Amino acid sequence: MPEPASDPATTYSYLGPAGTFTEAALKQVPEAQGKTWRSVNNVGEALADVVAERSVAAMIAIENSIDGGVSATQDALANVPGLRILGEYLVPVDFVLVARPGTTLDDVRVVNAHPVAYAQTRLWLERARPDHEHLPATSNVAAAVALLPAVDDAGPGSVGPLADAAVAPPGITDHYPLEVLARSIGDNPNAVTRFVLVGRTGAVPPATGSDKTSIIAELPDDRAGGLLDMLEQFATRGINMSLLQSRPIGDALGRYRFVIDLDGHILDERVADALLGLKRFSPNVKFLGSYPRADREQVTVVPRYDNTAFVEARDWLRALVAGEPGD
Amino acid sequence: MPEPASDPATTYSYLGPAGTFTEAALKQVPEAQGKTWRSVNNVGEALADVVAERSVAAMIAIENSIDGGVSATQDALANVPGLRILGEYLVPVDFVLVARPGTTLDDVRVVNAHPVAYAQTRLWLERARPDHEHLPATSNVAAAVALLPAVDDAGPGSVGPLADAAVAPPGITDHYPLEVLARSIGDNPNAVTRFVLVGRTGAVPPATGSDKTSIIAELPDDRAGGLLDMLEQFATRGINMSLLQSRPIGDALGRYRFVIDLDGHILDERVADALLGLKRFSPNVKFLGSYPRADREQVTVVPRYDNTAFVEARDWLRALVAGEPGD
């Protein structure tokens, strides 16, 4: 699909097309407003844009409160070098049921929906249309678009509308001539998706007091209880872990790497110290970035783990070595 | 799809149709041979069959060495009561590229494939057919079947062949008139999928010396470092953990339950003791079963954690309380 040339320094890639939840996440990024937004088909393309400097950053989904971690994202972040997470953004998962104008709810038999969207609206669909059938779609927007008559450059799946309705994000009607048959059809009203904005490796941003640090680490082979030992690196520095997910390394069943989110910033002394400990412990550890938390909640630390405690301890150690009392 | 009535006591459900990897797993179960095999569309249906006593057990995929845990299975096991895992089975992930008779590899532009299968063959496809397009399918067999001319009771997706070839399991040609264009097209030759056979809750089978125990547990809210404390329950009893996966509980972002596989059997003293510790610790712990390991490897334990150590310790404690020396 040819696109007009755009300035990579002001281009943001996202899983499109317009109307997706990913676009809603990108709308939360102040510095992206008024810039070029480049719609891509999957996480791999989005990150490739960043690596190849076709865009300055890419917005990608990393976790859903119902469905869990987005494996493709976690694996891509583990495997693609040169990336850093710049920020995280939360988008409530809210679905509408849309159809071609003139369709009523009673007409709906076949529902087009991305499998994840279908899983999150199935209870509602089973109540509203007990005899419906599910036609899987490749994305939330594609599900809706497929309801419309095919156009010339249609892809291989565009053989005319197969479904009567589609599960889609609320913003879909801003872009396509569809009618909303029902709103807020998500089975869990608190469902939310967490996105991360990913750029190229660069100097870390300053700490804000409300930060998160993401890492991916493997365990040493030669040691039972390795996971426990790895988690001690955080516990002994008073660092809370908000995410721990295992992902297969891929070379054999039973070998995992761990995706970890920590409260705090690499420039916080306790986090830096824990990263040093982790680096010594893990045969393969990757720093994905320190960035402001989406909820802007301040990270609180007891005095024994705050920056002052680290600075004072270093001063004390230096004095001891120099032969000053230190006590 | 109406089926002939079958005896639930001798019926096994599996993700069909014939030719899937799940069927290959079921072929490994001696007691299922010569019985009725009931093909279903997804994990939910398979487990519902077991709960409703339409079948005696269901074979479902739980983990893939490349793709990780099967979320739908893990979540269903967490949420559906009354189930027990009876055994685990490994199936190598081996794919063929199939087409209608007469098609050559050079003819292939659109490839139908389940997204997971596509992810595991993409490198091969990109090398062999750099300009191919991916048409997602709902299952590995559906991808192949969709190549064939539609039949009368076709479902909503059966609008005639949209793809030129399909990624499918090797057994597919036993069931359908398709030709193999290429064999062993998986990107990782060691890829393997782990399946579990799930039945209804019943008395646990005897320990074999090569057993695995599966549980799902939540962490207490009121306590930092909860995961570390939970893992200590296993470490202090010398129990190795072969799987630890977090899954969202679903009520809020950041709340997880953990799917855990332990080496050993609930009738092994150290495992029973760890389960007692876990039950006291966790506000919600679910025992999914103790069952023979697929690899039949013996679980080795140092003497301090073997059954004798537990029995001797209890005898000692009883003596102490009764006022005998104990030393």
Added chain:
Amino acid sequence: MPEPASDPATTYSYLGPAGTFTEAALKQVPEAQGKTWRSVNNVGEALADVVAERSVAAMIAIENSIDGGVSATQDALANVPGLRILGEYLVPVDFVLVARPGTTLDDVRVVNAHPVAYAQTRLWLERARPDHEHLPATSNVAAAVALLPAVDDAGPGSVGPLADAAVAPPGITDHYPLEVLARSIGDNPNAVTRFVLVGRTGAVPPATGSDKTSIIAELPDDRAGGLLDMLEQFATRGINMSLLQSRPIGDALGRYRFVIDLDGHILDERVADALLGLKRFSPNVKFLGSYPRADREQVTVVPRYDNTAFVEARDWLRALVAGEPGD
């Protein structure tokens, strides 16, 4: 020193003679009042009386708030079989300076004092009599008695008064014709000695809700971090440790056993469970007894560690094994 025959079933041994802190501890034992009190010379004799059934129990000092654990007691409890601690008692450490009638403080140059008593009054003595000299005595009472003229059956040390004054417990003037030159001369007004009443092994007394359990345990040789692992046995059951003291095993430098006091009673589920864990872990563990705390403070436990949690967990496990849901 021949003594009148006494009924062993009603005899209590203690480090005498009359007037010692040990006698003050024995005065706190209701069941010992009005019985025969047998004065002995050291911990070894006191415990030998109990083992040989010359007395029903012995009162011995085990720890001083200033001076620490009493090594002789800790080692004797480790090495003498067949004993149990029945209770603990606290005696404030309060000293007087006594002299023969007619002596004034200004006359005092040589002060007789047991080394521990001297250590606890030295600051006072240095202020009051800067040029005094210390004559060591074998016990607090012996220091005072040595001020008096020798009698016929005098032991080898009784060669006439060598000292001008003695540091002694306040009760000394009830028994000997001495004058108090100064009261409360202890350097630390909060100093206290902890005593234990030790009897023969018998059925453990019922739990009172304010109990302590004493054990002595060795670490396994084959394992780094052994102490940490041993302490985990208590931590994972929510058990507080009020004492941890290392004592040399005696066979080589660097080999230690640990004297440990735990909050709780062997009949408390969590303590019983920790003792089982400890028995499996330690190559040599000795249970010294569960008995009421001297301070009668209730031991509080969070619900996850109380008896109910243990009983419920066992019921749950039993149900799981039997094939009941358990969830």
Added chain:
Amino acid sequence: MPEPASDPATTYSYLGPAGTFTEAALKQVPEAQGKTWRSVNNVGEALADVVAERSVAAMIAIENSIDGGVSATQDALANVPGLRILGEYLVPVDFVLVARPGTTLDDVRVVNAHPVAYAQTRLWLERARPDHEHLPATSNVAAAVALLPAVDDAGPGSVGPLADAAVAPPGITDHYPLEVLARSIGDNPNAVTRFVLVGRTGAVPPATGSDKTSIIAELPDDRAGGLLDMLEQFATRGINMSLLQSRPIGDALGRYRFVIDLDGHILDERVADALLGLKRFSPNVKFLGSYPRADREQVTVVPRYDNTAFVEARDWLRALVAGEPGD
């Protein structure tokens, strides 16, 4: 006891008089040979000499393989500021029974002995002289000296020989006209005493690869399981602990500080890092010194804890912060 003035820069204090085990330890110090050796009466005096710069260092006993830690030494090191341990020395504990010339073993009824020496020879004495009595002495040499006729400037205890024999170190006959009645009368042939040479605070000596680091630390009050957390500081850095002893802080029963010996040197990265962690954790930590081990055994470390691992981790962290890949 007036002494000739000596040069403090070349004076060594030790628990005398000549002939003690402490003197034997001082004989092992190459740099002390040919210098002035100042005999003092107790640990307090020895350390006071160092603090007041009356001597360059003092040799003091810190631990005995049978009797355990020397409380007076441990408490003095905790409380006296400005000191550093410079080295450790092992002296086998070997005793002789000495008497005035002409005495035979059969003549011996009263045995003069320091209580610790008596405890370590009692079994032999009970076998050889079942009806002997013990007269306590203030030191091993004093026990022997007291056998000799009193001289003019006799102290308060010098009222003529009260005992028939004395337990003393083998070197005693080099200094006093006494006869050996029996050799090697110690109950444990492997008994050994560990001494430390203590000087004033100064720059730490270089690491030798066979070093020990001594510290004293208190636990924070506000935290259950504090000891476990403190020990984790060493375990997570792969540091072995060769000594852990609790000593009462002295302000209340149940409040302890811990005397700890670690394998390694403060200039070893892992030890420095653990000290930093300990300093942050403990409300009161005192560094007593890093010095060569008496046994000259090399400290072995797995690669994950060696200096290189620490340096590499710091380089990695610095690169991450600067925006270099680090992976």
